[in-house]
Amino acid sequence: MFYEWLTQYADEFQFFNLFNYISFRTGGAVLTSMLIAFIFGPKLISMLRIRQGKGQPIRDDGPEAHIIKKAGTPTMGGLLILVSMVVSTLLWGNWSNPYLWVVLLVTLGFGVIGYVDDYLKVSRQNPKGLNSKIKLLFEFLIAAIAVYVVTQVAPTKDPGFSTGLAIPFFKNLLINLGWFFIPFGCIVIVGASNAVNLTDGLDGLAIVPVMIAAASFSAIAYLVGNAIYAPYLGIPYVPGSAEITIVLGSLIGAGLGFLWYNAPPAMVFMGDTGSLALGGALGSAAVATKHEIVLAVIGGLFVLEAVSVIVQVASFKLTGKRVFRMAPIHHHYEKKGWAEPTIVIRFWIIAVILAMIGLSTLKLR
Secondary structure (H helix, E strand, O other), X not given: OHHHHHHHXXXXXXXXXXXXXXXXXXXXXXXXXXXXXXXXXHHHHHHHHHHHOOOOOOOOOOOHHHHHHHOOOOOOOHHHHHXXXXXXXXXXXXXOOHXXXXXXXXXXXXXXXXXXXHHHHHHHOOOOOOOHHHHHHHHHHHHHHHHHHHHHHOOOOOOOOOOEEEOOOOOOOEEEOHHHHHHHHHHHHHHHHHHHHHHOOOOOOOHXXXXXXXXXXXXXHHHHOOOOHHHHXXXXXXXXXXXXXXXXXXXXXXXXXXXXXXXXXXXXXOHHHHHHHHHHHHHHHHHHOOOHHHHHHHOXXXXXXXXXXXXXXXXXXXXXXXXXXXXXXXXXXXXXXXXXXXXXXXXXXXXXXHHHHHHHOOOOO
């Protein structure tokens, strides 16, 4: 909105020329979404507490201390993140940019699915919400539309570019997946969404790694969308993709505001409303910037959480034995007696290390 309104007066008022710079608008998006979350957080939490009564139902097979501490805490706090993020993105983003809308609408679409899931859990007071098959069906539908749009708006000079998979550590190496790129992109987006959802099990555990990953992909989107930096680094140049930085900047600001209320002991949980949406945002940003493989590195903590669940389920079905005391893996350490803050902070450290490794792929080519 600011971009369309104010840049037309840049010749008359030099200050308005700042709105042509993505870096300036990203900073504004971070601050705006953070302020919105700070201001409206208490009112939203109070409303959720009144309407939900008993709060989010907690799994009864978890650690006893976990059940006691978390019981009664309201969920759907992801609404605070989504509202702050959307308003800020619309204020500071370029509305004519297709990549902005792809990431934003995937985020909202997955947020709606998460909201329905959370609503059913709270209304029925049962940890089982929306049917998993129905949930996955809608997630893949939204992801398929998003990936298809990305292939259509990508540069067409090279026929294999729009459906190409970039390989880290190699300059301008793209493997053309053809039409298989669409199901592949869907797996990336849906996988990222559900991996973040699995990680969201302790106070502050998911939101900080999400912000770390978002900051990393903000840098990647900026470089990929820059006609000078992308060729210099030997990474795919995707014109227009730098605008994704605005969306992710809004996510970071909203995440900081949410963390104020989600820090231990949490006043509110983000719920599936937030976790599915945030994972969808990261996944769609990775597909749009052609850094899907790098997402698996930067978001390695989410991958670890998801793999722990897969291994646990597979092991139990095949052998009748469990590999972990409880899955996802953060509950395994909780069962071992680790204090919640210890688990959370150590997982944050892992997220930072993985982000640095992922960002190193931009230069080590």
